[in-house]
Amino acid sequence: MIYRLKYDPAAEAVHEAMPPAASEALTLALADVCRDPMGATEPYGEDDGVVRTLVTPEAFAVLLLGHTFQTITVLQITYTS
Numbered sequence: 001m002i003y004r005l006k007y008d009p010a011a012e013a014v015h016e017a018m019p020p021a022a023s024e025a026l027t028l029a030l031a032d033v034c035r036d037p038m039g040a041t042e043p044y045g046e047d048d049g050v051v052r053t054l055v056t057p058e059a060f061a062v063l064l065l066g067h068t069f070q071t072i073t074v075l076q077i078t079y080t081s
Helices: 009-017 020-035
Strands: 004-007 051-056 059-066 071-079
Touching: 004 009, 004 020, 009 020, 009 071, 020 051, 020 059, 020 071
Parallel strands: 004 071
Antiparallel strands: 051 059, 059 071
16 A cells, blocks of 8 residues: 655755755655555664665655554655765
């Protein structure tokens, strides 16, 4: 089942401000996360199955997986230019 993507407002602003190629790479990676949250991400610290990370060549995102309501919340994005 596909998860629904949500953003923290600050994370969304960072994503919108990224250069087009980096933004597109992150968007495509987030689409993969929506289809396979556990397979497309890595644990953030201890693997609790809830807080995960997504790494692309130019960005690092911290995600919150909401398994009950099938949501992925982007908590933070760090752009590495």
